[in-house]
Amino acid sequence: MASLAELAAVHTDLSDDEIDHLLRLVASWGLLADLSFSDLLIFAPQRTQGTGPTGIVVLGQVRPSTSQTLFRRDWVGRQLALDERPAVLQALTERCMVEAEVTGDSGPSVVRETCIPIRRAGRTIAVLAKETAAHQSREPGELERTYLEVFERFATMIADGTFPFAADDDATDDAPRVGDGAIVLGADRTVHYASPNAVSALNRIGVLANSEGRRFGEIGLPESALLSMWSSRRPAAEEIEVGSSVTVRLRFIPLIAAGEVTGALVLMRDISELRRRDRMLLSKDATIREIHHRVKNNLQTISALLRLQGRRLSTDEAKAAIEESVRRIRSIALVHETLSHAAGDDVPFLEIVRPLVRMVEEGLVSAERPIRFVVTGDPGVLPSPVATSMAVVLAELLQNVVDHAYPSATLADALVRVSLSNVGDRLEVVVTDNGVGPPPGFTVQSSTGLGLSIVRTLVTTELRGSIAFAAAYGADELPGTEVRISVPVHG
Numbered sequence: 001m002a003s004l005a006e007l008a009a010v011h012t013d014l015s016d017d018e019i020d021h022l023l024r025l026v027a028s029w030g031l032l033a034d035l036s037f038s039d040l041l042i043f044a045p046q047r048t049q050g051t052g053p054t055g056i057v058v059l060g061q062v063r064p065s066t067s068q069t070l071f072r073r074d075w076v077g078r079q080l081a082l083d084e085r086p087a088v089l090q091a092l093t094e095r096c097m098v099e100a101e102v103t104g105d106s107g108p109s110v111v112r113e114t115c116i117p118i119r120r121a122g123r124t125i126a127v128l129a130k131e132t133a134a135h136q137s138r139e140p141g142e143l144e145r146t147y148l149e150v151f152e153r154f155a156t157m158i159a160d161g162t163f164p165f166a167a168d169d170d171a172t173d174d175a176p177r178v179g180d181g182a183i184v185l186g187a188d189r190t191v192h193y194a195s196p197n198a199v200s201a202l203n204r205i206g207v208l209a210n211s212e213g214r215r216f217g218e219i220g221l222p223e224s225a226l227l228s229m230w231s232s233r234r235p236a237a238e239e240i241e242v243g244s245s246v247t248v249r250l251r252f253i254p255l256i257a258a259g260e261v262t263g264a265l266v267l268m269r270d271i272s273e274l275r276r277r278d279r280m281l282l283s284k285d286a287t288i289r290e291i292h293h294r295v296k297n298n299l300q301t302i303s304a305l306l307r308l309q310g311r312r313l314s315t316d317e318a319k320a321a322i323e324e325s326v327r328r329i330r331s332i333a334l335v336h337e338t339l340s341h342a343a344g345d346d347v348p349f350l351e352i353v354r355p356l357v358r359m360v361e362e363g364l365v366s367a368e369r370p371i372r373f374v375v376t377g378d379p380g381v382l383p384s385p386v387a388t389s390m391a392v393v394l395a396e397l398l399q400n401v402v403d404h405a406y407p408s409a410t411l412a413d414a415l416v417r418v419s420l421s422n423v424g425d426r427l428e429v430v431v432t433d434n435g436v437g438p439p440p441g442f443t444v445q446s447s448t449g450l451g452l453s454i455v456r457t458l459v460t461t462e463l464r465g466s467i468a469f470a471a472a473y474g475a476d477e478l479p480g481t482e483v484r485i486s487v488p489v490h491g
Helices: 004-011 016-036 086-094 142-160 196-204 224-232 272-311 316-339 350-364 384-404 450-462
Strands: 039-045 056-062 098-103 110-120 123-133 182-185 191-194 236-242 246-257 260-270 346-348 371-378 381-383 414-422 426-433 466-471 481-488
Touching (some): 004 039, 004 056, 016 110, 016 123, 086 098, 086 123, 142 182, 142 246, 142 260, 191 196, 196 246, 196 260, 224 236, 272 316, 316 350, 316 384, 316 450, 346 350, 346 384, 350 371, 381 384, 384 414, 384 426, 384 450, 384 481, 450 466
Parallel strands (some): 371 414
Antiparallel strands (some): 039 056, 039 123, 110 123, 182 260, 246 260, 346 381, 414 426, 426 481, 466 481
16 A cells, blocks of 8 residues: 555645645544544545646545544545545635535445645645544543544644644654543643543552642642643653552643643553563663673683693694684674674674774784785674674684785785675675685585685585685786675574
8 A cells, every 4th residue: 555655746736845744644643533533534636737636535544443433445545536525625625624424435324524624834735534423322421522622622723734743752652542541731731631541540650639620730740741842832741650660651732722822632651561571671681781791701711711721732733723713712702792782682793893803913914924904895784693603704714814825925915805795685795815816626615624614514504605715816826715605694
């Protein structure tokens, strides 16, 4: 289904500012549907041809959560002739609210339609239609009468261009709705009406006395957000916490007439369970980071013990094996160190690659073996298992370059490039040197060295990727080597 912005761009002459005005209305019109106990539709004139519009198009539709819908099918995108909705046309042309009766799409055969012109910068850009069953079998109670009166005040604000507000600070998932609890404040800022759910929410935060006819401060509630809303004429929000077990979110929405705040609608929602879960997630996240920190410390301890052990060895081969093991452990420790500072189980791989290259430079490169490393590209964010395996792979490849690509007689201008890219579903790594190149007939599958065996196993088995060695494009005596690795980022 096309979005409101897409439908408006295709079918109407609305400007970007006018479309944005409608989008802000749609972002908050669940409130209006609940207050009116009605389905709401947005009708806009289709692109003009000649003297006027050729028809109307439905740009949006919302159903109430406080009553039964009259529309079983979506009307979004439906195009109608002008004579199919004469009340909509009248509201567009005469810039006033119009009431009429129309044939229902489903459910009741007759529907009462209230058409409200949507104004923006002095121009009627669309019509908000409130669709309600024409015949009610009972008299509405106090709650319904109060909600309908508040809706009529919002309807006037829509027709005046006052609503929706230019900026709204509470479009979050935990924003309260009408059914969660509603309080209506008068021009004197006293409580004129509190719904049963609002009374329950007040009881949860310790307000047990009758609130009607009294100000927030008189019943023990903070008034800072209310005063901010009143002075700025913009919605405001506040959370009230009672201990660590009860949290109630309040949203203050001004009711404006003739440019002045004449009251407010206060929505209340008990979000104690949501905040409890948030605290649990924060605690869990902190615990995971602490675990990564301890794993990193343990790996560094193992590295230190191995280095101590290596100093006691007498053969060069044994010492080299210990040094290689230390580098592999430090490669894994780099991943856990990065994860200990990040939220979640994903890690920016570039934050691992750069210290990994420095580690290789410090451990393997010297004044007698000057090799320059250059890292380019952005590998993006990787899941920790992929990042851990790729850190070991990259460390092995760089060590392999230092050990085999540059014999002592050909060390001038030695350069190793590490190119990284992430196309969303695959990580591409290319390591290129300008050394002596691979020996004739060499393949990674036939290699018997421990380092390349580890690389081959990690890439092809653990990561389900591919690896290929080939001569680069240098001179005949120094063709260089290019290693290409491609692994899936997820799964």
